[in-house]
Amino acid sequence: MAIVSRGFQGRRRPSDHRLPPGQYETVDFPVLSAGPTPRVDRDTWRFSVVTEGGERHSWTWPQLMALPAERPVVDLHCVTKWSKFGTAWQGVSLDMLLAQIHTEAEFALVHAYGGYTTNLPLKDLLDGQAWIAYGYDGRDLTPEHGGPARLLVPHLYLWKSAKWVRGIQLLVRDEPGFWESAGYHDYGDPWREQRYQGD
Amino acid sequence: MARAAVSGRLGERLRWRVATLVGQREETPTTRTLVLDVPGWPGHLAGQHVDVRLTAEDGYSTQRSYSIASAPDGALLELTVQQVSDGEVSPYLAHDLLAGDLLELRGPVGGWFVWRPDQTEPVLLVAGGSGIVPLMAMIRARRQLQMQLGPMAPFRLLYSVRSPADRMYLAELQAHDPGLDVHFLYTRQAPEGWQRPPRRLAEADLAAVAWPPSAQPTSYVCGPTGFVEHAADLLVGLGQAPDRIRTERFGPTGG
Ligand SMILES: Cc1cc2nc3c(=O)[nH]c(=O)nc-3n(C[C@H](O)[C@H](O)[C@H](O)COP(=O)(O)OP(=O)(O)OC[C@H]3O[C@@H](n4cnc5c(N)ncnc54)[C@H](O)[C@@H]3O)c2cc1C
Numbered sequence: 001m002a003i004v005s006r007g008f009q010g011r012r013r014p015s016d017h018r019l020p021p022g023q024y025e026t027v028d029f030p031v032l033s034a035g036p037t038p039r040v041d042r043d044t045w046r047f048s049v050v051t052e053g054g055e056r057h058s059w060t061w062p063q064l065m066a067l068p069a070e071r072p073v074v075d076l077h078c079v080t081k082w083s084k085f086g087t088a089w090q091g092v093s094l095d096m097l098l099a100q101i102h103t104e105a106e107f108a109l110v111h112a113y114g115g116y117t118t119n120l121p122l123k124d125l126l127d128g129q130a131w132i133a134y135g136y137d138g139r140d141l142t143p144e145h146g147g148p149a150r151l152l153v154p155h156l157y158l159w160k161s162a163k164w165v166r167g168i169q170l171l172v173r174d175e176p177g178f179w180e181s182a183g184y185h186d187y188g189d190p191w192r193e194q195r196y197q198g199d
Numbered sequence: 200m201a202r203a204a205v206s207g208r209l210g211e212r213l214r215w216r217v218a219t220l221v222g223q224r225e226e227t228p229t230t231r232t233l234v235l236d237v238p239g240w241p242g243h244l245a246g247q248h249v250d251v252r253l254t255a256e257d258g259y260s261t262q263r264s265y266s267i268a269s270a271p272d273g274a275l276l277e278l279t280v281q282q283v284s285d286g287e288v289s290p291y292l293a294h295d296l297l298a299g300d301l302l303e304l305r306g307p308v309g310g311w312f313v314w315r316p317d318q319t320e321p322v323l324l325v326a327g328g329s330g331i332v333p334l335m336a337m338i339r340a341r342r343q344l345q346m347q348l349g350p351m352a353p354f355r356l357l358y359s360v361r362s363p364a365d366r367m368y369l370a371e372l373q374a375h376d377p378g379l380d381v382h383f384l385y386t387r388q389a390p391e392g393w394q395r396p397p398r399r400l401a402e403a404d405l406a407a408v409a410w411p412p413s414a415q416p417t418s419y420v421c422g423p424t425g426f427v428e429h430a431a432d433l434l435v436g437l438g439q440a441p442d443r444i445r446t447e448r449f450g451p452t453g454g
Contacts, residue, residue, distance in 0.1 A: 002260060003217055003301050005253040010261055011287050052310070099210025104244075104310030123250065123308065126213050172310035 018075055019083055020190040026082040031144045034178060038114040038164050042148050047132060048167035051103045059097070061148070064132065067092045072131060074154035076161075077190035089152055090135030094125045097132065105170035109177060110151055113164040118177035119186060120153065120160050122170065129155055132165060157188040157195070212241060215252060218302045221275065226367040230329065231293045232268060232279045235302065240276060243267055245340035246313035246333045246419070246447075249278070249306035253288060263288045266332040266421075266447075267307065270339035279367060281329035312419065312447040316344050316351070320417055321410045324356040325430050327400075327422025330449055331358055331367055334421055342376055355380045357408045359400050359426070362388035382408050400426070402433050412438040417445065424450040 019025060042061040049057045059067075070093050076084045108122045124130065133152040134141050141147035146163025153160050159179050180186050185194040193199055222234035247267055254260040269277035282293040296302070314322065314337040324334040338354060345351045360366050362385060372381050384404055385397045395404075410416035418439060420430045427448045434444050 002254040002258065003303050004256055005291070005302065006297075006300055007295050008253045008255050008291050010253065010255045010259050095210065099208065101209045103209050106309050106311065122209075123213055123305075126209075127215075 018085055020077055021193050023077055023081055023083040023190065026084055029084060029087075029145065030078070030080075030082060032078065032080060033144075033163065034116055035114055037143050038112075039143055040113045040148055040164055045148055046166065047097075047149065049098065049101060049170065050167065051101060051170045052105045052172050053103075055102070057097075057101060064092060064134070064149070067096055069135075070131060072133075072152070072154070074152070076154055076158055078158040079184070079188070079195050083190075088137055089131065089133045090138075091131035091133030091149070091152060093128065094130040094132065095128065098126065101170075103170045105172050107171040107174045109169040109171055109175050110160075110162045110165060111167045111169065112162045113166050116162055116164070116178050118160050118162050119175055119180055120156060121174075121187070124153060124156065125168075129153060155189075157185075157190055159184065160188055212307065213305050215303045215305045216240070218276065218304050220296055220298055220300045220302065222298065223296070226279055227365055229282045229293070229365075230279060230367055231282075232277050233292065233296065233302075235276045235278065235304075237276050237304065241307070243271055243276075243307035244310075244313040244315060245271060245336040247307035247309040248333065249276075249304045250308060251278075251288070251292070252303040252305075253291065254303070261287060264308070265292075266336065268332045268335050268339075270336060270343050272343060279329065279332045279335075309447075312421070312445050314340065314417075314419070316340065318417065319352050321414050322352055322354045323409050323416050323418040323434075324354060324358075325405070325418065325420040325422075325434075326356065326358045327426035327430070328360060328365070328449075329367075330420075330422030330426070330447070332421075333447060334419060335368055335371075337419065338372075338376070338379060341379070345378065350378060353378045353380075355382070355408050355410070357382045357384060357400075357405065359384040359386060359422070361386050363390045380408075400430055400433070402436060405430065405433050406437055409434065409437055409439065412440065415440075415443065417443050419445050419447075421447040422449060424448040 045061045047059045071090050073088045109119050130153045132149050134149045150163040151161050151165045188194050218235040218237040221236045224232045248264045250262050252262045265278045268279045280289050280292040283289045326334050341351050386399045387397050389397045420427050427446050431444050431446050
């Protein structure tokens with residue numbers, strides 16, 4: 001539902017430019033993790049959203065599977081400078097999971113099996129920008145790429161797309177995650193090369 | 200009565216809505232207040248902001264954040280936009296928009312940089328330039344409640360501007376508002392006969408206005424990123440508890 005703003009021109013990026021500054025294109029799918037690959041069983045898998053007031057909403061694997069799936073095809077940008085174009089995923093939009101939740105929070109701290117965390121503004125998870133992805137390239141998502149399910153937020157550097165995702169904590173105050181505590185940028189926009197704090 | 204600041208369901212709150220420009224006021228030569236009619240607006244808290252989305256005819260689209268200037272119980276939503284001369288969005292909003300034009304916005308956004316009517320501690324507001332906007336919403340919210348309910352928590356405002364002509368909401372800030380003290384600070388050009396020479400905010404300026412830490416005040420600091428960093432550091436240096444200093448940085452896009 002884009003309403004045209006009368007007389008607004010704006011500034012476009014140079015046309016057909018898919019590669020953010022400082023990135024190179026790769027065709028394979030590199031694996032980078034902060035630790036050993038967790039093996040997460042679908043029978044015990046849970047995805048939870050906890051509001052700032054402590055209210056918890058949880059989905060089991062069958063409940064996630066019962067939700068309408070989307071098939072986003074997106075470009076990925078890793079802070080280690082590779083970009084991969086046109087990756088094909090299957091998953092549930094976070095719009096679907098978050099729509100009914102009552103909150104005043106502005107930030108999200110994402111938690112993963114294995115203990116990894118990452119933070120991002122809550123609004124970057126909405127409006128068709130983020131998914132809980134469980135399929136890649138027509139198959140189940142393999143453990144090394146975050147299976148059984150990972151977060152997918154392709155407009156931010158890939159470290160925000162937490163693998164082995166297990167939940168989202170809603171916060172009124174931003175709190176740095178794993179890499180962010182180690183000096184990485186709180187937002188991580190590849191187009192602005194927001195790699196480290198202060199970029 | 201003040202409308203309850205309901206946040207509503209997330210999917211509702213962060214849905215794009217179409218607003219219509221129904222009025223506008225010039226605040227300074229480079230700043231304009233937009234008065235918007237937003238059907239279905241869920242209400243807001245003083246200090247929250249909205250995201251505004253503009254879309255060109257060929258589909259190109261971009262977004263910026265703008266603080267809500269109006270008190271929570273108005274029927275209309277007001278935003279005050281300072282024109283950044285080489286900016287992509289602010290010149291359009293502050294200059295080109297005409298009554299009847301449509302804007303897409305979503306919100307309210309933000310639950311930390313807010314003042315809630317049940318806060319009873321003294322409040323220090325520190326504004327740099329257009330950082331006055333969310334603080335003005337707090338001043339307005341407090342004044343409305345005070346008229347209905349009697350004395351509210353005392354506020355002090357330290358408002359840093361480049362020159363006298365850059366003061367927004369001047370008439371309103373100079374009007375009598377019991378329990379609100381307003382202090383101006385000039386960084387480039389001071390009014391005739393002003394004692395303090397124009398220069399940027401220093402510790403002595405804040406020390407003269409800040410509440411003593413023993414009063415357990417809450418401080419709200421808003422403005423350009425550099426200003427906010429500097430002011431918040433100074434407040435910590437003055438012994439204010441860091442977790443009682445809330446900041447909002449009007450940095451450029453993103454982040
Ligand atoms: C939470 C929040 C609330 C905000 N509320 C308000 C508000 O109430 N009123 C308001 O006028 N603005 C507000 N802003 C700032 C606003 O979102 C835009 O950044 C600003 O209007 C400039 O946008 P632009 O498209 O015109 O400039 P851009 O095209 O984004 O930038 C153009 C140039 O100006 C510089 N620039 C951009 N923004 C600023 C700035 N704020 N100060 C100094 N230089 C800048 C950029 O670095 C660049 O060189 C708010 C920002 C945030 C994050």
